[in-house]
Amino acid sequence: MLQFSSLVEIRNHTEALRRQGLSIGFVPTMGALHEGHLSLIRAAKSQNDVVVCSVFVNPAQFNNPDDYRLYPRLLEKDGQMLAQEGCDVLFAPLAEEMYKHKAKLTFDFGDLERVMEGAHRPGHFNGVATVVSKLFHLVAPHQAFFGQKDLQQFAIIQQLVLDLNFDLELVCYPIIREEDGLAMSSRNRRLSPEQRAVAPRLYQALQVLEEKLATQPVAQAKEETEAFLAAFPEIRVEYLEVVDAQSLQPVEQVEESEKVALCLAAFLGEVRLIDNILL
Numbered sequence: 001m002l003q004f005s006s007l008v009e010i011r012n013h014t015e016a017l018r019r020q021g022l023s024i025g026f027v028p029t030m031g032a033l034h035e036g037h038l039s040l041i042r043a044a045k046s047q048n049d050v051v052v053c054s055v056f057v058n059p060a061q062f063n064n065p066d067d068y069r070l071y072p073r074l075l076e077k078d079g080q081m082l083a084q085e086g087c088d089v090l091f092a093p094l095a096e097e098m099y100k101h102k103a104k105l106t107f108d109f110g111d112l113e114r115v116m117e118g119a120h121r122p123g124h125f126n127g128v129a130t131v132v133s134k135l136f137h138l139v140a141p142h143q144a145f146f147g148q149k150d151l152q153q154f155a156i157i158q159q160l161v162l163d164l165n166f167d168l169e170l171v172c173y174p175i176i177r178e179e180d181g182l183a184m185s186s187r188n189r190r191l192s193p194e195q196r197a198v199a200p201r202l203y204q205a206l207q208v209l210e211e212k213l214a215t216q217p218v219a220q221a222k223e224e225t226e227a228f229l230a231a232f233p234e235i236r237v238e239y240l241e242v243v244d245a246q247s248l249q250p251v252e253q254v255e256e257s258e259k260v261a262l263c264l265a266a267f268l269g270e271v272r273l274i275d276n277i278l279l
């Protein structure tokens, strides 16, 4: 596996790959890789000649400095895992080079970012859109692979690709979970044993909500699910939403939408986790 940190080198390399007529599958990540990321690497590999994975803890998308400082960084182990999966190129730039020219451009995704992650993490999607635009220019992939776990991020990136005419296909893959249902996440490493023990309740709450929505209106189903979660004092819910899976705007009745997403963000101590299910 080749590894680059230089922006010029990765661009030269992917340009050469394109000139040879090879297709490039790209998996952008923030590292501390787990099976969720590896599922995206495998998908990219099965559909492309060459797979590029980026590992970059993007300072511009963190609204909480402690979250940035404590984000797990395991580049050496990530490299070994990627090589084992047959990934062809690891791109791990330094923040100093990515943001050598302080990014000034700002994005506004309208209603899409006024809810959930966008509402609770000011500036987050501006940072995501900035770095994803940079990465798309540098890697010039034919396909880019993302996880459904970051459902709103995927919607934002779809809009970005449409608005800026990026010539690539976006692909979204399902959430990979631990055996007890907890969505895999790099931040799970930061959970204490006690927090880890209670964390599967988040996915369970989404299942409870789904079950209640079969017979109850949204408001009542949400209230009862919040009551279910309130029994676990270690969990502090930031939002629990029933939204249209396309527009991500809240719905009052499930029947209003063709496809509905149940989305949750919650803190366990200082660690903030998200999860969702699609109905």
Ligand SMILES: Nc1ncnc2c1ncn2[C@@H]1O[C@H](COP(=O)(O)OP(=O)(O)OP(=O)(O)O)[C@@H](O)[C@H]1O
Pocket (backbone or CB within 6 Å): 028, 029, 030, 031, 035, 036, 037, 039, 040, 145, 146, 147, 148, 149, 150, 173, 174, 175, 176, 177, 183, 184, 185, 186, 187, 188
């Ligand atoms: N459990 C998972 N299943 C499938 N894809 C995932 C999973 N977790 C993350 N991804 C996807 O991997 C890509 C990189 O995500 P990222 O590196 O932020 O990992 P993460 O585990 O979500 O980290 P964290 O949630 O702690 O930021 C994103 O497209 C994300 O949606």
Ligand SMILES: CC(C)(CO)[C@@H](O)C(=O)[O-]
Pocket (backbone or CB within 6 Å): 028, 029, 030, 056, 058, 061, 128, 131, 132, 150, 153
């Ligand atoms: C897409 C991404 C790599 C941009 O930093 C990040 O938001 C992530 O890991 O989901």
Ligand code: BAL
Pocket (backbone or CB within 6 Å): 030, 061, 062, 150, 153
């Ligand atoms: N996977 C989303 C990146 C973030 O939480 O900043």
